[in-house]
Amino acid sequence: MWRDAALVAGKDLRIEARSRVALSQVAPFGIVALALFAFALGPDRDVLARGAPGLFWVAVLFCTVLAVQRSVSVESADGARDGLRLSGIDPAGLFLGKAAAVGVQLLVLEAILVAGVVLLYGARIQIPWMVGVSCALGTIGLAVTGTLYGALSSGLRMRETLLPFLLLPIVAPVLLAGTRIWQAAMVGGSPGDGTQWLRLLVAFDAVYLAVGVILFGPIQETA
């Protein structure tokens, strides 16, 4: 399973390194989204700084949808998905590999968006490690749910519109917990304020990792 996961993740990251879709299209889209939020909320830096945690995670969710759609479309062209199925690759390995590749891309995008939030909104992070942990846990949750729902929608003709519709409500706990942890990290209070939300993220990740490992194979065969 791990060998297959590494093989698939390496393949997807190599494709991304060649095509640079995440860096040349998704990252600018995320920055544009942050700028548009700023335009909508006005020039008041206090308002922007207070809203920064939620706006950051909303931008991350939009980027997740694009990254997952790209991950799905890579397998849709020239029957590549059938090629993967025919190879007899371990479905759990395939799931973990694709999720890992999406996760690595999301981490890079989040680093860019964190810089965007700090520069555009004047957000000040008092407890950086808490933001780092929330990003790491949130990324795992988004990558595994995105990969799972991406597979679910991959066989459908309307997948481009269906994926956000399916995925965004499911990842609402990531948005909620991530935002609360960021708020705690920005206020600079006790780290305990964000711990319960970190637990929620850990539970979310664990549940969807397990569901993905178990169900990705059957979903791939039926989608």
Add this chain to the structure above:
Amino acid sequence: MAPAAPSPSAVSLRGAVALSGRFPLLAGVDLEVAVGETVLVEGPNGAGKTSLLRVCAGLVPLASGRLTVLGLDPVRRRTAVRRRVGLLSHASHLYDDLTVLENVRFAVRASGGDPARIAPACDRWGLTGRLARTPALKLSAGQRRRVALAVLTARWPEVWLLDEPHAGLDVAARALLDEAVAEASAARVTILIASHESGVVEQLADRAVTVTGGRVTAGRVLGAPASGEDGTRSTDGSGAASVPTDGPGAPDGPTGGTDVAHGRGRVAHVA
């Protein structure tokens, strides 16, 4: 001299029905393919040839009936079966952003194949030098076909399912393909070839079966004395000279009894 004992089945379909939504892809196929046998699958467009190969590869599940590949159930033993089966389909299964060599490497490693076979396979299909480093995006249709064939020959599975394998290939590549099929056949690889180019494939195959309306409606032995005037056998074992392959005259019922034929020194079962 006692007749040769039948070889074990590499592919066995009994009353196989496959659906796409409510549309029948296969409507009750009975087919036995012995280990090491090469079978040409003929039939008009939309007859179910591609569906038959995809079912045998385990890509399309059966709605009813029974399928075993190399004695295994492709649903319950999915990974085990797929690692021993290779499908050359209309699609090449290539990633446009990866080079030729990267595509072959990935496909072979993903299927648990021997990496040592990658270089010889690429050499065989002329995928060397600059072409090996070319992204798949820039390849012609024929070159993509060569890459898919390189993957197949590098993997060298026990069952080859070839869907219109000559399509898009130039004369040199067609000769290479025929050579590879002959070599695989000599190595007792089981091969099903769906093709409209019967004249070409008949030279490679032990027998031919005709698929019409999602059923196997006729079978004939190749390279052996014909049973009927034109070598065509009806699948009910009546020995009729020909069976309509399309239209209202095509048989409706499931195919009948077992007709054992000896072609090119092998035992072939036409169910």
